[in-house]
Amino acid sequence: MSRAVQELKQIPFGYLIGEPLKAAVEAQAIAAKTTIEFIEKVGFVPADEDQDMLFIDETKDADAGTVRNVTFKYIKKDENNADVEHSLSVPILSIVPIPVLRIDEVTIDFTAKINDTIENTTKTGFQLTADVAGKYKSWWSPISLEFRTSMKYETASQVSARYTRDYTMSIHVRAVQDDIPAGLSRVLDILESSIKESKVAP
Incomplete structure (x- = not known):
């Protein structure tokens, strides 16, 4: 299994997708509560200014007061x-x-770009040099030869690895004025x- 596949398996997609959706649900709840508070504060005169007329007792019906x-x-x-x-x-x-706001659309874009590259480079060089020289000497050895040779062999191997990761995530939330209930x-x-x-x- 390649390292890129292992890297993708370690990405917490449940968290990356679940948390924005959870935040959208919480935002919808906050928007609904904001509507209630607007109606309460703007539209009614409370019997007691020190109490929240709609949420005095959550086990009983709310008394909105006077219009x-x-x-x-x-x-x-x-x-x-x-x-x-x-x-x-x-x-x-x-x-x-x-204000009756509704979360109309939530779009989550997640991009994972993983590059795992291994480069193997081998360079080989071979060089052979030979020299032959002759000269005359005395009568018992009339000829003299010289032979020189040189050989050069070079090899070089280079391995380079490159691993890059790039993650981008964007979240788009669209809220609209909903129809009045x-x-x-x-x-x-x-x-x-x-x-x-x-x-x-x-």
């Missing part, structure tokens, strides 16, 4: 074409966007129907 309204005063002509001051009481939750939509319809206009008493 918080915003009142507008303006001048409007009546049936006699006279300017009369009117007021309009509107539940705040019916005029502000409620059916129950909350029904509440908003009721709040909208409670909007009323009245004349301001002189």
Whole structure:
């Protein structure tokens, strides 16, 4: 088994994939809690300012308190074409966007690039040199020869190994404004129907 395969087996894919998904689930839970807190703090008047009206007792139904309204005063002509001051009481939750975020997509890209290279280089050299020389000597040895030879043999072997690892990981999270839940939509319809206009008493 190559070293690259062993290296891949040691990568904790369960952790690399599981942790981002776990974080996405936790982020979704935080987003839901943020929506609840927004509705609680913006849309209702608590009976006791020192208590969390929705989570006082987790074993009982939550008491949201009284709907918080915003009142507008303006001048409007009546049936006699006279300017009369009117007021309009509107539940705040019916005029502000409620944040309902949802984790729509989580993309995990993991790239492992492993290079395991072994290079074996062998160099061989051979060199042979021969010299022959002759000369005349005395009568009993009229000829003299000289023979010289040299031989050179060289060999060189080189082995080089290169091992590189490159890991990259990117996580893309896409959150969108989700549709309002059916129950909350029904509440908003009721709040909208409670909007009323009245004349301001002189």
